[in-house]
Amino acid sequence: xxxxxxxxxxxxxxxxxxxxxxxxxAVEQGELRVLLGANGAGKTTLMDLISGKxxxxxGKVLVQGRDVTGLREHRIARAGVGxxxxxxxxxxxxTVRQNLEVAQSKRPSVWSNLRFALGMSEKARLGEVxxxxxxxxxxxxxxxxxxHGQTQxxxxxxxxxxxxxxxxxxxxxxxxxQGETAKTAEIINRLKGRHTLLVVExxxxxxxxxxxxxxxxxLGRVLAEGNVAFIENHPEVKAAYLGKQGIA
Amino acid sequence: MAGPLTNYRFWAYAGFAILLLALPxxxxxxxxxxxxxxxxxxxxxxxxxxxxxxxxxxxxxxxLFFGIGAYAMAMALKxxxxxxxxxxxxxxVPDFMLWNAQPGAPTELCCITPGSWMWLPFQWQWTGxxxxxxxxxxxxxxxxxxxxxxxxxxxxVSIITLALVLLVRLVVxxxxxxxxxxxxxxxxxxLTVFGHEFDPYAKGTYxxxxxxxxxxxxLSRLLVATRAGTILQATRDSDTRALYLGxxxxxxxxxxxxxxxxxxxxxxxxxxxVSEFASPSFLELSFSITMxxxxxxxxxxxxxxxAVGAIxxxxxxxxxxxxxxxxxxxxxxxxxxxxxxxxxxxxxxxxFAHERIARLAGPRAALQLKEEAxx
Ligand SMILES: Nc1ncnc2c1ncn2[C@@H]1O[C@H](COP(=O)(O)OP(=O)(O)OP(=O)(O)O)[C@@H](O)[C@H]1O
Ligand SMILES: [Mg+2]
Numbered sequence: 001x002x003x004x005x006x007x008x009x010x011x012x013x014x015x016x017x018x019x020x021x022x023x024x025x026a027v028e029q030g031e032l033r034v035l036l037g038a039n040g041a042g043k044t045t046l047m048d049l050i051s052g053k054x055x056x057x058x059g060k061v062l063v064q065g066r067d068v069t070g071l072r073e074h075r076i077a078r079a080g081v082g083x084x085x086x087x088x089x090x091x092x093x094x095t096v097r098q099n100l101e102v103a104q105s106k107r108p109s110v111w112s113n114l115r116f117a118l119g120m121s122e123k124a125r126l127g128e129v130x131x132x133x134x135x136x137x138x139x140x141x142x143x144x145x146x147x148h149g150q151t152q153x154x155x156x157x158x159x160x161x162x163x164x165x166x167x168x169x170x171x172x173x174x175x176x177x178q179g180e181t182a183k184t185a186e187i188i189n190r191l192k193g194r195h196t197l198l199v200v201e202x203x204x205x206x207x208x209x210x211x212x213x214x215x216x217x218x219l220g221r222v223l224a225e226g227n228v229a230f231i232e233n234h235p236e237v238k239a240a241y242l243g244k245q246g247i248a
Numbered sequence: 249m250a251g252p253l254t255n256y257r258f259w260a261y262a263g264f265a266i267l268l269l270a271l272p273x274x275x276x277x278x279x280x281x282x283x284x285x286x287x288x289x290x291x292x293x294x295x296x297x298x299x300x301x302x303x304x305x306x307x308x309x310x311x312l313f314f315g316i317g318a319y320a321m322a323m324a325l326k327x328x329x330x331x332x333x334x335x336x337x338x339x340x341v342p343d344f345m346l347w348n349a350q351p352g353a354p355t356e357l358c359c360i361t362p363g364s365w366m367w368l369p370f371q372w373q374w375t376g377x378x379x380x381x382x383x384x385x386x387x388x389x390x391x392x393x394x395x396x397x398x399x400x401x402x403x404x405v406s407i408i409t410l411a412l413v414l415l416v417r418l419v420v421x422x423x424x425x426x427x428x429x430x431x432x433x434x435x436x437x438x439l440t441v442f443g444h445e446f447d448p449y450a451k452g453t454y455x456x457x458x459x460x461x462x463x464x465x466x467l468s469r470l471l472v473a474t475r476a477g478t479i480l481q482a483t484r485d486s487d488t489r490a491l492y493l494g495x496x497x498x499x500x501x502x503x504x505x506x507x508x509x510x511x512x513x514x515x516x517x518x519x520x521x522v523s524e525f526a527s528p529s530f531l532e533l534s535f536s537i538t539m540x541x542x543x544x545x546x547x548x549x550x551x552x553x554x555a556v557g558a559i560x561x562x563x564x565x566x567x568x569x570x571x572x573x574x575x576x577x578x579x580x581x582x583x584x585x586x587x588x589x590x591x592x593x594x595x596x597x598x599x600f601a602h603e604r605i606a607r608l609a610g611p612r613a614a615l616q617l618k619e620e621a622x623x
Contacts, residue, residue, distance in 0.1 A: 051492065077494035091485040094478065102482045105475055108494045110503045113476035162493055 002065040004196035010059035021220035037217035052076040082164025092144030103158035133157035149180035280454040291515035293558030301548035304484030309409030311536035313384035313509040317516025322526035324376025328437030348425035361425035380517035388509030392502030417531035432527030553598020
């Protein structure tokens with residue numbers, strides 16, 4: 001089976017500074033891969049390269065075997081890549097339900113959206129996702145009025161309903177309380193299997209909750225790859241996190 | 249489908265339509281003629297709301313599309329004018345072209361002044377009608393593709409549109425032999441449909457404009473209620489998010505920009521039918537800015553609100569101008585009105601009304617909305 005997401009020698013050169021410097025990795029169908037690395041290691045930049053926000057100067061990105069390198073952002077999104085940014089972004093003037101409706105639309109052109117009703121199966125799926133992210137009671141509220149945690153969950157819900165085959169999550173628990181983090185871990189665990197995930201996260205307790213395999217980035221390169229125990233005891237990884245006594 | 253919230257919206261539109269259609273019962277022809285002009289402005293308010301309120305794109309050159317609509321219609325009606333038929337040619341020739349012609353130039357529409365051949369298709373009145381609506385849409389389509397395609401947004405769009413309308417104004421006033429320059433196009437004939445002449449001071453003409461406005465408001469409201477309309481509002485809130493959901497954001501912005509331009513063109517066309525002139529003052533910056541004020545006061549988030557805002561402000565202005573001492577102060581009053589709404593009623597009169605009604609309907613409305621969703 002082809003890997004859901006395949007990176008081959010991906011690199012970007014910011015006028016001499018290589019923020020991502022030849023990263024190759026394969027994420028299998030339905031896998032949840034955690035991306036670790038110190039501040040400035042190039043995690044966000046790597047996601048920028050995959051999703052088309054930044055153009056790669058070298059290397060290739062394959063999504064479900066299809067080469068999407070150099071395509072524009074909305075085209076890459078249509079090829080099946082969904083992305084959540086470090087700063088949560090939802091449509092603040094629309095209701096929670098409308099946010100999900102927009103994310104759900106299968107056909108992206110203006111003309112095919114000059115219609116009103118959702119189909120039965122679409123409605124059912126929308127209800128399902130509302131339940132999964134625990135926002136049924138907020139369905140008719142304006143998204144701009146949600147709490148920080150709720151906003152993050154709504155954005156996760158949008159990625160679910162968008163039905164992206166590959167989902168990129170950049171620090172999904174940043175700024176969350178412990179309770180909110182636990183709920184987020186639960187949501188992410190339910191995404192596994194149906195979607196392939198690449199998750200950037202600093203919180204090790206959270207990583208232990210969700211991770212199968214971990215890839216460690218350091219100075220734009222892959223430093224190590226393996227399961228949680230392997231990474232936690234990896235000498236070079238420990239060294240890279242010098243002064244932090246391993247990954248805390 | 250119809251809950252209390254959707255219901256009151258429907259009744260607001262229906263009530264407005266009934267009011268417009270009933271006005272001829274209470275007013276004379278002169279008053280109706282004046283109201284018809286305000287209804288054209290109402291259409292402009294709706295056009296501004298569509299781009300500014302729903303797409304988050306503040307077009308400071310909406311007058312360009314209004315102007316194109318006005319000039320296209322005026323060219324056709326100019327050729328129908330009695331004076332144009334009296335220039336001793338088989339074809340009608342506008343009187344001002346004669347005054348501007350080089351000595352010895354043939355008195356023919358094809359070649360009396362440089363570029364006068366552009367008027368040839370307008371001998372058929374429907375050319376004017378079609379061009380008035382279609383040209384603004386096409387132009388907006390091209391502008392949109394370029395501006396939004398380059399991911400230009402916010403104040404830069406406003407500056408570009410503003411510059412463009414001023415540029416066109418310069419060209420129009422400069423091309424005296426073709427456009428009659430500063431004087432604009434006056435002394436026009438009447439639109440004739442199936443033998444019926446639209447006398448600007450007849451009730452029939454008022455109804456033409458009123459029905460057009462009702463249709464524009466109704467259709468625009470339906471348009472923003474489609475999924476495309478929701479997606480457009482989504483691009484307004486976060487174009488990046490929309491992009492990463494796979495939407496070609498510039499395509500959505502361009503589509504609604506073009507619809508708004510077509511509405512403005514239609515408004516310009518009807519305005520000419522009612523007022524019997526087209527003038528480069530339509531292309532002045534102050535006019536385009538005034539439209540924005542109408543929409544802001546009425547409520548840019550509401551198509552109907554913006555239209556009502558335009559109509560009300562103009563009615564008040566007409567009253568004020570009857571009081572000598574207030575005429576001078578009017579510009580200051582309108583400026584103040586704008587500042588006060590922006591600060592105290594950021595969503596305009598419509599937003600204020602909406603909040604009141606939602607509060608009154610309260611929990612019942614919320615419940616009904618849930619039931620609708622559950623179906
Ligand atoms: N457009 C750019 N131009 C120049 N340098 C950039 C650009 N984008 C990122 N960088 C640099 O690349 C490096 C990697 O940044 P990146 O944001 O990918 O790190 P990160 O691993 O996500 O860190 P954090 O954990 O702090 O979010 C940083 O040194 C950053 O300053
Ligand atoms: Mg980062």
